[in-house]
Amino acid sequence: MRAIVTLPVAAFFMLSPAGAQTIYPLDRADILAAARFDFKVEFPGLQKPEATPVTINGEPYAKVLGRAAQFVEREDGKDQSALILRDVVLKPGTYKVQAGAASVTWNVYSTGPRKAKNVILFIGDGLSPAHRIGARLLSKGIAEGKSLGKLAIDDMPHMALVATAGSDSIITDSANSASAYATGHKSAVNAMGVYADRTANPFDDPKVETIGELVKRHNMALGIVTNTESQDATPAAMATHTRRRSTYDQIVEQYFDVKPDVLMGGGLANFLPGKADGSKRKDETDYLAKFKDAGYRYVSTATELSAAGADAATGKLLGLFALGNMDGVLDRKFLKGGTVKKFPDQPDLTDQVKTSLNLLSKNPNGFFLMVESGLIDKYALDFDRAVYDTIMLDNAVRQTKEWAKARGDDTLILVVSDHNHPNSLIGTINDDMKTTPNVPMRERVGTYEKAGFPNYPAPDAEGYPNRVDVSRRIAIFSAAAPDYYETFRPKLDNPNLPAVEGKEKGTYVANEQYKDVPGAMLRFGNLPAMMNASVHSGEDVILTAIGPGSERVHGSMDNTEVFRVMVEALGLGNSE
Template sequence: MKRQWLKRAILSMVACGSLAGFIPGVQAADVRILPVDNAKFLAGAKFDFDIEVSKAKNLKNVDITVNGQKADKFFGQKLDAKDLGNGVISYRANQVNFPKAGAYTVKATATDADGANSADARYTVVQDKAQRQAKNVILFVGDGMSLQAREMARIISKGMTNGKYNDLLAMEKMPHNCLITTSGYDSLTTDSANSASTYATGHKSVVNALGVYEDSTKDPFDDPRVENISEIVKRSRGMSVGIITQAESTDATPAAMVGHTRRRANQDYIASEYLEDYHRPDVIMGGGSRRYIPQSEQGSKRHDNQNVIQEFKDKGYTFVSNSKEMMAAPDNKPLLGLFHPSTMNVYVDREILKNPEVLGKYTDQPNLINMTKKSLDILSKNPKGFFAMIEGASIDKQLHAMDWQRATYDTIEFDKAIEYAQKWNKEHGDNTLIIVVADHAHGASITGTYHERDGKKGLAAVRTYADSIFPTFKDANHDGFPDNPDPDVTLAIQYANHPEYYENFHFQQKPTLPTVSQTVTKQEAQQAGDKTEYHQVSTVVEKANPSRHHDGDPWELVPANIPDTIGDECHAADDVPLNAEGPGSEYFQGVMDNTEVFFGIMRALGIDATKNVK
């Protein structure tokens, strides 16, 4: 009897479509909701709402509700139905918002010839204000600055006495801290675009994306947008915005604070997008001038003849291209500073070695401390406050290149900029929230120390446990930067996720990439004993760069522990530390999702995103 009852019940549900997707050979349409399930929103913050229906057979009806109310009525606008031409029909409403805090459930049901299929998304909407609110926020992002990267800087900058650190980094003295998780909604290990985008929007995204949810189209500019921090603080309060970096100013982390695209590589588009009034930064500083100059000019990386630098000048910006011009720029005008065609040179090469083969004609690039100083001088002129993102960009880039010494000197420089901002805040009312965080981690770790005092070289000279005597970095002028990046006892840094490369633990006098690309045929790979299944006649693989190997030096060939199509050290999925001080910093404690950085900032500022400044 029970079996007959169950059979009748199942047949009844199939007939009405509620189990169509569970019956072999019967598949109702797929339904996808953007923003994704479990997203969190700031009340009043704008976003694009999108329902995608795919694999439908004679689609009959799509029903979309928010808390049981028809979506078009809830949002106050009709959802635009559009056939995307790829087997997907989109139902979309742009620039909508949740006006009040609370819990919201979106339900979308698509009915076609095979039955009905539904998807749900549950959202949390908040509107919090700190008891003591901040006027300004400075978000320091040490790109790739994992806990180990901080420790490397602390060891060589502050030194140790009998196992105790002589001092801590400025960032480590902040009163509030937490651990930040870093994954996106598409993958465990993220990139800088997606991770920085969470800080700017409070929403997770996918690898390579900035301020959007990924839709099903190939177009990188049509994905559903979420309003970012630059847009919210300008729209709701009229605050100023500063984007300061040592990378190209259109690179992933700075671009995440302002831009919207599925592909971070669209840097010429991002440079143009910076001009838009509703989110245009008042201060932009970094490298990447090649993204701003017309295609007709030598060195340009644009795909058109737009002169973005001139358009910024036309909007009243001072344009500077070196340190001397930057320091002399007026504080009462917005500033565009582009100090290198690509990424700016790192501290060791700019300030210590000064090798003309490395620097070329760019011998007057500013340091991050002075870039911070100038940006605060300009941004603080706005009585309504400011938001500044200041990035230590090449911590990440040099760890990718497996050059921990250059990465560490840049971490020290980054910490000096933080120290300046802390002092500035105390002198200007102590009303600024300062946050220091990485966007993601790297798998570089301190094994012990390295020395050749007893004649051992290479891996044999890596000292562990009781043999790991303390490094001998010296700092004669006490500026925090060791005089010699290659003392006789140095750190033994090893990597958890690396390509094939040569290692000898010594400092490289010129920056050198760890790998070079080679084209390998299937036959060549098989003859070399490579058991990898190559699906093409030939493939490009990454091999150890011979330029890192010199005859007579104890270079070790270290086999890859990641696929041989990857040419540099990779990000890690590790949690990263966050430190904070100032109004609202008490928000950060325990283990928090990376999206919470955005909500901590909004809470500290007491932003009401339902308002529009005229």
């Protein structure tokens, strides 16, 4: 049996002996004319510079690219040679690159004239349709099957389904997915702003220009706003380059080089010198001091942020509101769990956006702003918190749509998730369904007509019901999980921690903390023991859009095309 399976596979690889020869950018790359990228050819073994001619459209590559590449005879000290040429720019057209038996084709495109003064990209990190419908039910209400209102993220004229796979896997993480939006190029898990090459150094990989760098080069303003650590993958991908998203110290350094006009979120720990309290930096550089010396106003609380927003003189702004991630809205406004007691004056995402719009719109050349509601992803298996942060995203989008409308609609607004989570809304959990105290909680899961409608209190002015522990609450379950105790109840003290480290290093077991919650059941997970939470899933995500250039959003799209929509709106590759 085994031989039968093996033979055709071997035969397939025999057909392309030079398969280890890789050319970056990869085949079928769509490249914005005038955007910079690094060109690299990795040879499978030791080479002499002349041994393998590298041509573009049949001509020597150096003639087409304008200069010769650096030839690395022994890359990483191994018997492998490479050619690398940094900061290449090409005119629109089709380019066939040939290196020995390997070839790739690039499509270099121009954009028409500029359509939008500003572009704002909202990312709900890990936002799944279940979160979206949950937010709609809780913040709008429903009667006789019809929603009593529309979410701002739904109420957009243009919508598309976006495919999210990366260059190395059908499942993406937040680094390569955000990188696809920010550069228009595919990348690999953990990588952003680069193609993931074979060398060990996480900073020498072939780079592709980010939208953050592009807009700065065009003298526009750049804003990066999140409620996760500001150096986490999604925000960092807007402006930085690394093969490893965990290289936080260097991401902060790269932020400093790019100088976003507004940079906000958590993650103070990597801005503080190593010896300072709470610091996670491995060196003694004080990035707070460096940003301040470079003319940034620094704010660390909601109160300071609001003062900065009202101050007409404020130029560049750095806001860091927690050492690590900020807290979600359910903890901040209602439950006071997480790190709220330690950082009691954190702004809401809507406050962050309000100040950002104030400051960025002062640039006469327009701006690009990315806003992430980033904890939706981190609240895997904590659906109440994730749904509340989806409502917060919706509030930020509504406020921004109103802001854009008042300006005469000169701004393209996009709302998208970066990847899905395998969540499904399957009904309600109905404490009233059975009155016998010993009935297992799972018998109270209402499906089909037994689900009925949830009974959350009417939402407050911001769209939040003031409690989640109602007797008939929405039931969202994940299709991927470690072993964990399912309690069928909201976690009212702190965010859910479904699994904790097991006896064997690098493995996780169900968190016994939830074992004695009445009705809790041990669920045997379907993920490897190395996973401590739910995981990303490979379904398409929803993109909605409004404003000039949004008509490009429709049907089925690849995540790299989101970049193209944005740069076309801004005319960043305008050849006219």
